[in-house]
Amino acid sequence: MFAVPPNTVLDASERSRAHPALIARDVANNRRHWAHLVRYDREQRWSRLLRRTADHEVWILSWLPEQRTELHDHGGADGAFIVVSGVLTERAVRSDSGHHRAEVLHTLVAGQARVFGPHYAHQVNNEGPDPAISIHVYRPARAVNPTG
Template sequence: MISISPDPLTVARRYAAAAAGPAGWPVPLRFDPTQRWYTRLASTADHEVWLLSWLPGQHTDLHDHGGSAGAFLVASGALTEETVVRAELRPRTLGTGVGRRFGPRHVHRVSNQGNVPAVSVHVYRPALRSMTRYHLDGGRLRVAEVAEAGVAW
């Protein structure tokens, strides 16, 4: 029998739809004024699901997902994703209900550049084992740090 993994954006949409608001998440949603808040909602043999909250101004560093592919969906608010295109960062704003899939070599930075809190659901396949953080230096990606699951998060 052939097993087909679920589309990661479809999985993210299911979690967001099931929550139907801040009180509906399987864990209490939190907003931390000092850093993005995140928690793992599920882990299966082929993927994992994370819930993140973002206050205005909070962001990730430029990073990859250690070879994992996946998707993220903005459950509320808006997030800006910046990807490297021709040696510079190109922004794309995603509003409530908008998501995007990404491959195993995807490098991006995500931020809440708005003035209201945001919530997002992230699905990784396979589960995250590491994340590499980068600096964009002279149009080239330079490794700043490799963070490992169970150590850095």
């Protein structure tokens, strides 16, 4: 048996709504609604808001090789992201009561997703030779451009 950090599990009050990973997967599987929107920017990661509801936001991001986020969290938001194409690496950082930091690396290929809870800290990057695309879902909806 293993312990699941509380910041990677949805709060019990949130479980009646569609899980962010399911929303991300459904959007990713519906390429005809977003594929024509994708752009690549050599200067910075490109992103675009696909949908905002009272409950959540859905963003699409493109990643050229070597593009990355800084280590960050999403405040009180929970959510998920799924890789649609390419390969992304997530470095998740966990703190044990603020005394010890543990880093975990996850390599994600097309079809794989990661879920995060409030205050989950991570860094996402494209270390591969090919561009990547990912779909990100945040709950509650945010008012700013996502960092990853």
